[in-house]
Amino acid sequence: MGISISQTAIRRAIHSLSAETASTLREMGQTLLVGYAYDNFDINFPTLVPTIEKAGDPLTHLTSGALIHLEHGVVLEECSEELWQKSPLNPTLPETAAQPKHDLNSLHPEIDDPSGLTRRERWNAWKFQSDLYEYGPSLLAHHKNTCSTRSTHAGNISAVENLLSQGRVGPPPDSAKVAQYNRLQKLVSVAKYVVLFFGDLGTYERVQGVLQRRSIEGTPWRRHQFMVFVMGFFHLKMACADAIWRIFIEPKQGRQDSNSLMAYVTQPRPRKTGKIGSNPGFRRMHEVIRHMGIVLRLDAWRVEAKRRNSAWTSLELFAEAKPSKDLLDEMAQSLVENFVAGGDIDMYETRSRSADSRDAQHENILFLHQYFLLYEEISYAMNHGDIGRLEALFPPWISIFRAVGKHKYSAHMTKYLTDLHFVYPARLSRAVGYNSLVNPTETADGFRGVDWVEESMINLYTKHTFGGSGSNYTKARVIEESDQNLP
Known part of the structure; x- marks a missing residue:
């Protein structure tokens, strides 16, 4: 016995689900305790039929959006006007000679530790041990449980207003149009509040363009005074991986050394060197950093073990000796102090020596360890929702981005951290900081940037799951079958 479902029944079910989704979005939006994430993306519709009036370009530009509940005790607070009085875009404020300077390095001061190591060095020591127990000889695996961590601006204005309208959020109604508003569903005014918008660097630039163009308008709504942008940390992580590629792989001269990163990559991936280069x-660069970093840290353990006992010529022989946890802790601290650039190693002094007394290959390995561990630490902080650690990593990455020519990221990170700690009111700062990462899977290491949710859980499904197939794969079908916010 089979069950047959008609096409009409399917379409009615889709329309019913869309109506329920619209109602849910409205209820969420009118609480004003949500953030809006949106992203522009492209879909190629090969079934598009060209006409005389419209050229046959199958590439269609869409905007996807999502509403994110703000957690951690966020409440309504009328802070829009307070932010506007501090904004450099406010034309009524007196001109000042220069914006005040803030020391971002002092936001998370170091705390004295009995080991004498800094916060970053202690994390590096933990990472050395974690890799040894996870990927080293199985005889050391029992220590694992003891290793714990202490487009256009006008188009974007339209997209923002479209997202807000789906939540029935907008400007305060004109007194002459009260009767019209009473006939419609109530519209919640956002004039006195702020709304968080999440997105990548491109979205941020467009938001800034909107605010600059609207700053001379006479009302908070027309100035879009309510918009507070929260940077997407997933795209920040992508920028970190790209920065390491620019430092160690992009320069062709840097590939000639037998101990270069490219030389290491050729061993497990001999057929992928052209693509990686x-x-x-x-994704591919993320795996290169992780895999090569693990190998380098395990090799550092081998070198350190042999230095302490000439009989320990391999990690297997070292593990068979059953080293104590105290010895492993001591060796991890030694690895951090002697195998990672920074800390006790003065690389400026080391590189100023004569060529005869330098070991340039060893110096390059020290830098590889340093940058790989910085990438591992920022990945760890994002995945585990460690906001304090993540913010403490901003200053070194800002310097790295400036060095490799990613000036927009360095400027954006500086502004974000400055606004968060020196401009926003205390409650808004807390709301932004604690909601900049979300945990869709509710696991210990399941935190992700809101832009990752937009890319991986919305855009991906919109492009490849919803929208029909064959001749039925059209823009109208994508919008109809997707329960996301598409204008």
């Missing part, structure tokens, strides 16, 4: 993409 030209345009590896985030």
